[in-house]
Amino acid sequence: MTKQEARYLAGTIRNRLSDFYREKASQVILEKVQQMEEYQNAEVIFCYVSTEDEVNTWPVIGHALEHGKKVGVPVCIGDGIMEVREITSFSQLKKGAYGIMEPDSSCRKIEKEEIQLALIPCVSADQTGRRLGHGAGYYDRYLADTRFVKAALCWGELMMDRIPVDELDIRMDRVISEKEDCE
Numbered sequence: 425m426t427k428q429e430a431r432y433l434a435g436t437i438r439n440r441l442s443d444f445y446r447e448k449a450s451q452v453i454l455e456k457v458q459q460m461e462e463y464q465n466a467e468v469i470f471c472y473v474s475t476e477d478e479v480n481t482w483p484v485i486g487h488a489l490e491h492g493k494k495v496g497v498p499v500c501i502g503d504g505i506m507e508v509r510e511i512t513s514f515s516q517l518k519k520g521a522y523g524i525m526e527p528d529s530s531c532r533k534i535e536k537e538e539i540q541l542a543l544i545p546c547v548s549a550d551q552t553g554r555r556l557g558h559g560a561g562y563y564d565r566y567l568a569d570t571r572f573v574k575a576a577l578c579w580g581e582l583m584m585d586r587i588p589v590d591e592l593d594i595r596m597d598r599v600i601s602e603k604e605d606c607e
């Protein structure tokens with residue numbers, strides 16, 4: 425299977441997922457994140473701001489902010505290039521590229537060295553940490569020279585036995601789904 429085929433397959437499955445499933449699974453994934461030692465110890469996390477087609481990260485961002493963690497979220501600044509900016513409140517988010525909520529320009533840039541844990545979106549993933557994104561390369565480029573813990577959040581229904589990857593794809597340290605964790 426090619427990446428394109430895997431993306432298409434995941435998309436057709438995703439479109440059939442009920443709101444009930446999405447909410448329940450997001451809730452279980454949120455609890456798993458909160459139980460992670462790396463999350464509890466992290467002072468600075470990098471987390472995507474989810475759309476309706478992704479595991480919901482709004483509660484985890486809220487939890488992190490309430491517990492005094494610094495939270496950085498992605499902002500697209502060019503073709504396949506993104507940076508991470510700190511938000512201290514949801515009110516700093518504005519609709520940006522691809523309809524995704526992004527931090528406004530008043531938000532401070534967070535350097536890669538500051539981050540201890542990243543919660544990463546995916547279209548699909550496998551148990552061994554191979555991850556499929558939208559194909560624009562934003563995450564693979566950004567993650568290429570980073571050392572923080574990388575955890576992809578994935579609907580269990582969208583996980584595949586084996587995701588096709590190439591040498592530029594960054595391996596996740598964990599894939600967290602409502603079904604099984606992978607270390």
Ligand SMILES: Nc1nc2c(c(=O)[nH]1)N(C=O)[C@@H](CNc1ccc(C(=O)N[C@@H](CCC(=O)O)C(=O)O)cc1)CN2
Pocket residue numbers: 431435472473474475478498499500506522524545546547557558559560561562563
């Ligand atoms: N919440 C969130 N933020 C993110 C990403 C992401 O995947 N999710 N990104 C990760 O790169 C970057 C934005 N990049 C994106 C690149 C392409 C598409 C895109 O093509 N979306 C299509 C669906 C494609 C598909 O079916 O896979 C669309 O919206 O129609 C979306 C985001 C940075 N911020």
Ligand SMILES: Nc1ncnc2c1ncn2[C@@H]1O[C@H](COP(=O)(O)OP(=O)(O)OP(=O)(O)O)[C@@H](O)[C@H]1O
Pocket residue numbers: 427504555556557558559560561562563564565568592593
């Ligand atoms: N470190 C990198 N430097 C330059 N180009 C890269 C890098 N990583 C990925 N790319 C390029 O980006 C494009 C998209 O890559 P790929 O299909 O792996 O994206 P993806 O993992 O699905 O998406 P994303 O990383 O945005 O979630 C490819 O053309 C790939 O060669």
